[in-house]
Amino acid sequence: MNTAHAARFGPSEEGAFVVRAEGLCKRFTGPDGKPFDALGGVSFEVAAGRLTALVGPDGAGKTTLMRLMAGLLHPDGGSLSVLGHDTRREAQAIQNRISYMPQRFGLYEDLSIQENLDLYADLHGVDRAIRAARFARLLEMTDLARFTARPAGQLSGGMKQKLGLACTLVRVPDLLLLDEPSVGVDPLSRRDLWEIIAQMIAEEGLSVVVSTAYMDEAERCDRVHVFNKGEQLAEGTPDELRRRVRGLTYVAPPAKDEPARDLQARLIDAPERVVDAVPSGGEVRFIRRPECALDTLGDLLGASPASARPEELEDAFMLLLREHETRRADEADAARPASGLTMESATHFGAQDPQSVIVVRDLVRTFGDFTAVASTSFDVRRGEIFGLLGPNGAGKTTTFRMLCGLLPASSGHLEVAGVNLRKARAEARKRIGYVAQKFALYANLSVRENLEFFGGAYGLRGRALRARIHAIEAQFELEPAAQSGTLPHGYKQRLAMAAGLIHEPRILFLDEPTSGIDPLARRAFWRTITALSQSGVTIIITTHFMEEAEYCDRIAIQDAGKLLALGTPREVRAKAGDAGRDMNSAFIAIVEQSRREKAEALEQRRAGERAESVA
Amino acid sequence: MSASASGFRVRIVALVRKEMRQMLRDRSNLLVGFLLPVALILLFGYGLSFDVKNAPVAIVTDQPSLGARELVAGIEGSAYLSARPVATMAQAEDLLGSGKVDAIVRIPVDFARREGQGHAPVQLILNGIDSVTASTLEAYIAGAVSKALAHRMDRGQATGGEAGQVEIVQRIWFNETSNSTWYLVPGLVVLIMTLVGAFLTSLLVAREWERGTLESLFVTPVRPLEIVLAKLVPYVLVGLIDLAMCLVAARLLFDVPIRGSLFAVLLSSTMYLIVSLLLGLFISGTTRNQFAASQVALLTSFMPAMMLSGFVFDLRNVPVGVQIAAQIVPATHFMAVIKTLFLAGTDWAMVMRSVLILGGYALVLTVLTRRTVRKRLD
Numbered sequence: 001m002n003t004a005h006a007a008r009f010g011p012s013e014e015g016a017f018v019v020r021a022e023g024l025c026k027r028f029t030g031p032d033g034k035p036f037d038a039l040g041g042v043s044f045e046v047a048a049g050r051l052t053a054l055v056g057p058d059g060a061g062k063t064t065l066m067r068l069m070a071g072l073l074h075p076d077g078g079s080l081s082v083l084g085h086d087t088r089r090e091a092q093a094i095q096n097r098i099s100y101m102p103q104r105f106g107l108y109e110d111l112s113i114q115e116n117l118d119l120y121a122d123l124h125g126v127d128r129a130i131r132a133a134r135f136a137r138l139l140e141m142t143d144l145a146r147f148t149a150r151p152a153g154q155l156s157g158g159m160k161q162k163l164g165l166a167c168t169l170v171r172v173p174d175l176l177l178l179d180e181p182s183v184g185v186d187p188l189s190r191r192d193l194w195e196i197i198a199q200m201i202a203e204e205g206l207s208v209v210v211s212t213a214y215m216d217e218a219e220r221c222d223r224v225h226v227f228n229k230g231e232q233l234a235e236g237t238p239d240e241l242r243r244r245v246r247g248l249t250y251v252a253p254p255a256k257d258e259p260a261r262d263l264q265a266r267l268i269d270a271p272e273r274v275v276d277a278v279p280s281g282g283e284v285r286f287i288r289r290p291e292c293a294l295d296t297l298g299d300l301l302g303a304s305p306a307s308a309r310p311e312e313l314e315d316a317f318m319l320l321l322r323e324h325e326t327r328r329a330d331e332a333d334a335a336r337p338a339s340g341l342t343m344e345s346a347t348h349f350g351a352q353d354p355q356s357v358i359v360v361r362d363l364v365r366t367f368g369d370f371t372a373v374a375s376t377s378f379d380v381r382r383g384e385i386f387g388l389l390g391p392n393g394a395g396k397t398t399t400f401r402m403l404c405g406l407l408p409a410s411s412g413h414l415e416v417a418g419v420n421l422r423k424a425r426a427e428a429r430k431r432i433g434y435v436a437q438k439f440a441l442y443a444n445l446s447v448r449e450n451l452e453f454f455g456g457a458y459g460l461r462g463r464a465l466r467a468r469i470h471a472i473e474a475q476f477e478l479e480p481a482a483q484s485g486t487l488p489h490g491y492k493q494r495l496a497m498a499a500g501l502i503h504e505p506r507i508l509f510l511d512e513p514t515s516g517i518d519p520l521a522r523r524a525f526w527r528t529i530t531a532l533s534q535s536g537v538t539i540i541i542t543t544h545f546m547e548e549a550e551y552c553d554r555i556a557i558q559d560a561g562k563l564l565a566l567g568t569p570r571e572v573r574a575k576a577g578d579a580g581r582d583m584n585s586a587f588i589a590i591v592e593q594s595r596r597e598k599a600e601a602l603e604q605r606r607a608g609e610r611a612e613s614v615a
Numbered sequence: 616m617s618a619s620a621s622g623f624r625v626r627i628v629a630l631v632r633k634e635m636r637q638m639l640r641d642r643s644n645l646l647v648g649f650l651l652p653v654a655l656i657l658l659f660g661y662g663l664s665f666d667v668k669n670a671p672v673a674i675v676t677d678q679p680s681l682g683a684r685e686l687v688a689g690i691e692g693s694a695y696l697s698a699r700p701v702a703t704m705a706q707a708e709d710l711l712g713s714g715k716v717d718a719i720v721r722i723p724v725d726f727a728r729r730e731g732q733g734h735a736p737v738q739l740i741l742n743g744i745d746s747v748t749a750s751t752l753e754a755y756i757a758g759a760v761s762k763a764l765a766h767r768m769d770r771g772q773a774t775g776g777e778a779g780q781v782e783i784v785q786r787i788w789f790n791e792t793s794n795s796t797w798y799l800v801p802g803l804v805v806l807i808m809t810l811v812g813a814f815l816t817s818l819l820v821a822r823e824w825e826r827g828t829l830e831s832l833f834v835t836p837v838r839p840l841e842i843v844l845a846k847l848v849p850y851v852l853v854g855l856i857d858l859a860m861c862l863v864a865a866r867l868l869f870d871v872p873i874r875g876s877l878f879a880v881l882l883s884s885t886m887y888l889i890v891s892l893l894l895g896l897f898i899s900g901t902t903r904n905q906f907a908a909s910q911v912a913l914l915t916s917f918m919p920a921m922m923l924s925g926f927v928f929d930l931r932n933v934p935v936g937v938q939i940a941a942q943i944v945p946a947t948h949f950m951a952v953i954k955t956l957f958l959a960g961t962d963w964a965m966v967m968r969s970v971l972i973l974g975g976y977a978l979v980l981t982v983l984t985r986r987t988v989r990k991r992l993d
Contacts, residue, residue: 028993070834072992091990096836106828108633110640115633122629123835125622151640167831177834 018175018207019046019069023078026064026230032486038064040230041078046209046223051201053218054211055317056227057518058489062211063103065227066179069209070100083174099124099173103180105164109153113144113163116152120167138166141196157392158189165196176200178210182217186391186544187588194220213518215314216584224313226320229328233320238313245287245315248275250294252306253283260284261385261551265530266300268523273297276318276523279550281582282570287315321520357382357507357538358403363412365398372398374561375412380540380554382506385533387552388542391591395561396542397511403540404509405429417507430458433505437512439496443485447478447495451502458503472498476528490521497528501537508532510541514548526551546583559591560598626837630845634819638849647815648853652807656864659803667695667751673707673716674700680727682767686737689763690720695755717742718752720760797872800865801957802926805950807861808884809920811854812891813898817912819846820899820988833990842988843981847892854888865957875956879966883956886973887949891916893980894945900987920946925954948972 026039039061046052054062067073069082071091079086085093107116121131139145142162152163165181182190194217200206218224218238225235234241254263260279267277267286273296277286288294294306358380365373373395380386390396401407402414405425414421417431441450451472455465473480476494484495493513500508514522529551533539549555550569557565557572565572573580579589638644672690676683691698699716701707710716721738729735739756741749823829865871895912902908924946930938941947952969955962
């Protein structure tokens with residue numbers, strides 16, 4: 001027993017630690033040419049045979065840490081040993097024993113699923129005798145067995161990620177490193193991925209280090225290390241971490257006829273008393289600061305009775321982040337909501353205008369034989385925040401592009417701001433603003449120059465343009481001389497929004513605006529959206545963060561080109577029945593039910609055909 | 616030890632298979648690898664020629680005489696020239712100015728008289744805009760004129776034949792007909808090897824960096840050298856197929872003799888091909904960007920191979936600085952050998968010297984390329 005253990009973890013590994021870091025530093029040169037610490041002196045240990053999570057927002061140093069452990073980066077200071085080998089001197093020895101799945105797994109897109117698996121099995125020296133059984137199991141778990149001959153380039157995002165995991169698991173490694181395995185993957189594929197990981201851990205007793213930005217994933221882990229901006233903020237079991245926010249977490253319903261996001265906006269605008277607030281299930285969940293008792297929040301809550309709720313890992317995470325950001329007050333930029341906007345939008349437009357600004361009837365878009373959007377109808381009312389949700393490949397982006405006039409519809413009626421898009425696309429485009437997923441900014445122009453360009457592109461000129469630029473710079477707190485390319489992600493997003501709003505459109509389209517930004521910047525972003533909607537701008541938004549649907553007035557869920565659900569978040573959750581505790585589960589339930597019905601319908605039709613042919 | 620050796624074999628086979636599949640499935644590879652060489656062979660073989668054929672020459676005869684007539688007949692009789700008699704010098708100058716003729720031959724008034732004295736000058740005016748054509752033409756016309764005179768002397772019609780007069784007989788060795796195809800086709804082999812090598816491979820490592828496939832590959836037992844070697848194999852095959860196409864085309868289409876040993880041709884070509892492929896891989900691994908890599912490859916391998924290797928310009932006639940630069944270009948060493956092998960024969964000392972020089976390049980480039988895929992992301 002003992003010798004087997006020694007063989008597995010090496011003689012120098014006395015305890016059962018697979019990773020040991022002491023004062024680990026890594027420095028990079030930032031886009032502005034100045035060096036910055038991706039990791040500034042981190043010390044921790046990872047126990048063998050456990051599932052360990054590294055959590056933190058973007059830029060926390062998770063990926064750098066993963067690459068250091070894989071021996072792909074050399075530390076600038078401190079020491080790091082993996083499986084008893086020093087990563088500086090014995091990188092190859094580590095790489096022979098671990099399996100590593102980078103954030104973007106390098107699948108060879110012109111090779112088939114089987115060929116990708118074969119390649120990695122050969123490279124890892126997997127014995128041919130056990131290979132067949134291993135492949136069969138991996139393909140079954142990933143549900144890819146039917147597509148083994150298909151080139152990896154033709155798989156959907158979720159399938160690619162599963163194949164990447166399968167390639168990583170062609171052999172049983174001494175340590176498995178997974179760098180954000182579920183980033184950019186829809187909730188269904190995310191659940192599948194975690195089922196595979198859980199199964200491998202249960203059956204093979206793997207030591208796993210996984211990095212993630214999702215708290216529900218960290219919840220599944222034995223031990224959680226929380227990072228932010230290159231520092232470790234805390235570590236412990238999920239229970240230990242949760243204990244930090246015990247008694248600070250509440251939930252409050254909004255006043256009658258008030259959208260939950262308005263109450264949420266009031267709470268999050270008081271950071272000296274409230275750590276965090278998010279709309280959820282028609283109510284607002286919030287965390288108070290430890291030094292501020294609940295009764296000091298009376299002015300914010302109004303008549304709403306706040307009741308205590310059980311603390312969650314996410315709450316602990318937000319508290320840690322907020323405390324850390326306050327300590328680094330100079331860089332608290334991302335955490336601060338665009339307060340100028342809050343002031344300006346004091347004039348509340350009240351309830352939504354019943355008039356529809358977007359009318360979609362029987363919209364269809366086909367690409368060859370493939371129907372990307374099938375007969376979709378909905379309305380968006382003035383001043384509404386309308387969310388378009390769906391798994392990868394559901395037709396969200398196609399629908400979105402048709403609404404913006406970037407893609408002609410195959411058939412159906414489409415009206416935006418009172419203009420028929422099939423007839424007068426240029427006319428409609430003037431009335432809308434569009435913020436693409438990859439912000440269309442010119443990196444080597446300054447903030448001011450970018451705004452001047454976009455203003456000019458929308459036909460603004462001279463004094464009108466200057467006045468508008470000044471107003472919007474103040475509104476989004478932008479520094480005119482800053483070079484766009486060197487801005488942090490959250491700042492870039494504000495600039496992209498400013499560029500999209502420069503011509504004062506009444507409708508704003510946002511395509512996955514929150515992907516890749518950290519939770520604090522995301523709160524600030526939604527605060528801006530809430531304020532914009534209060535000033536009467538209609539907002540149509542796509543997102544793959546289901547909890548963000550709670551900020552919307554109404555949402556539509558799409559899958560395989562079909563509209564599955566349409567209504568307020570409450571209505572959509574109700575549609576999912578018991579499963580609709582939160583938006584994420586409601587979403588999964590609705591999509592799965594539709595897929596099941598489709599499969600059953602197909603089965604019935606086949607049965608019918610069989611019966612006919614027999615007769 | 617044997618376990619690690621078999622591990623190496625399994626990995627290299629797996630990697631080569633992967634590279635082969637990737638190459639065969641990417642149509643643009645095959646286009647550059649096979650279609651472009653064919654296009655180059657046809658272009659250089661048929662389209663590009665420094666030869667002069669049926670060049671129009673204006674002839675102005677100021678005073679007709681028997682000697683003048685025979686001289687015109689001599690020019691007319693040349694396969695390379697076609698005579699166009701004109702009445703006046705002014706007319707001839709117009710024709711030359713408008714490019715309708717390439718040269719003027721003027722037979723002066725006192726031609727017959729001075730011919731009798733054994734010293735009869737004939738004026739030759741050439742269009743020097745294209746100096747290569749002009750000097751070729753000069754030689755042809757001089758040849759035709761002296762041939763006509765020689766005929767007359769044979770028949771005793773001309774008297775300048777004093778005792779001891781030396782007749783210069785021109786002869787060109789190796790490329791007896793002075794056919795430019797003969798000297799372009801061996802150069803073409805160099806160009807195609809360079810193109811296939813540097814251009815195709817310049818995309819390989821950069822693509823893996825861009826698509827993030829190297830990061831996954833790095834964290835396996837694979838060694839950097841294995842990655843480099845596996846990338847060479849499929850493209851050496853492509854290069855050898857191209858070489859075979861060149862040899863067949865040289866022999867069957869253009870009747871270029873291949874006088875040296877076929878083994879020496881293969882040996883030096885394979886060596887140069889490997890250098891060229893490694894240069895492409897090195898550029899690719901250094902730039903880590905497909906677009907930049909292909910641009911750099913074009914500038915640092917194809918252009919020097921075209922300009923500096925002695926393909927177009929004789930290196931002995933260029934300034935010392937350029938000569939030194941040319942010696943650095945691997946193509947120069949291969950160019951000299953392959954021309955000798957095609958047109959003169961096997962000079963083993965020369966072949967071995969070039970193979971050694973190219974081998975040195977291959978070694979240095981292997982070390983450098985291996986460094987570009989060392990398993991580090993910083």
